[in-house]
Ligand SMILES: NC(=O)C1=CN([C@@H]2O[C@H](COP(=O)(O)OP(=O)(O)OC[C@H]3O[C@@H](n4cnc5c(N)ncnc54)[C@H](O)[C@@H]3O)[C@@H](O)[C@H]2O)C=CC1
């Protein structure tokens with residue numbers, strides 16, 4: 001069977017750390033070309049723009065987008081217009097409106113599209129979702145804290161409008177809880193702490209709830225220091241569920257559970273290949289909606305300037 005010929009746009013940190021290794025480890029895909037504005041990718045044809053890749057490069061069936069969210073909308077539209085399946089890194093776009101338009105355009109083009117909420121594929125997530133399905137939820141506590149200097153070194157885009165700041169990792173926690181919980185969440189209040197020389201927050205406190213008044217609170221911090229804290233604690237009548245290390249570790253009442261051995265991005269690409277086979281798409285907007293609503297409702301406090 002012919003492999004899915006894949007182009008990739010934006011050969012930066014996540015493409016090098018995760019996407020290319022996952023693609024190379026999956027024989028269903030063949031990476032044939034890259035369009036990037038930074039260092040080239042070895043072993044494939046490189047182009048300076050998606051347009052050049054589509055016009056002058058080898059034939060591709062699908063394209064993975066690993067560029068910053070600003071400007072990504074036009075790039076994905078270009079791929080859709082060329083009839084390509086698309087895998088889009090999180091957040092899917094710089095605005096909710098753009099992401100909503102992509103959902104429509106994927107459907108109109110009759111191709112497969114995936115908004116790759118990678119944290120939903122962490123090893124403990126499906127087991128957590130199965131356990132919670134029959135439990136009575138009382139409260140959810142999210143702590144999502146990491147060092148931007150470690151995970152986004154020198155990336156000015158993350159502090160610019162559309163770059164989301166601390167919500168760039170924080171949206172991963174939103175993607176997990178919106179996958180685990182049965183009812184939609186609503187933002188009740190948010191406090192955004194914005195460095196005086198930045199356009200997006202470095203820390204945030206968010207209070208959310210659902211139609212049954214579940215108490216959901218999130219603390220995000222992008223200046224947390226070297227050891228990450230990516231944890232979600234869900235208190236139920238029947239017991240306490242805890243996800244740690246971004247969802248890689250699942251504990252129930254303090255007892256560590258056996259979870260999947262598959263990495264996030266291996267699972268992301270396995271899901272993408274299945275969507276293409278099924279002529280289907282998976283384009284969830286809920287995590288981005290919660291970020292948008294946090295910005296709508298958020299009170300702003302200026303804090304000391306941030307220097308990389
Ligand atoms: N850094 C991380 O740990 C993770 C990042 N992500 C997401 O992946 C996306 C990219 O993040 P990073 O890889 O960290 O950023 P990055 O800044 O390291 O890489 C972005 C790449 O896109 C290229 N680029 C920008 N505009 C382009 C264009 N018009 N055409 C072609 N190439 C273009 C740049 O040259 C650069 O190589 C973001 O949406 C981020 O939220 C997801 C998971 C983890």
Ligand SMILES: O=C1O[C@@H]([C@H](O)CO)[C@H](O)[C@H]1O
Nearest residue numbers: 090146151152168169172246
């Ligand atoms: O999506 C993201 O994940 C974190 C970090 O890579 C943990 O996986 C990063 O800050 C954010 O872009």
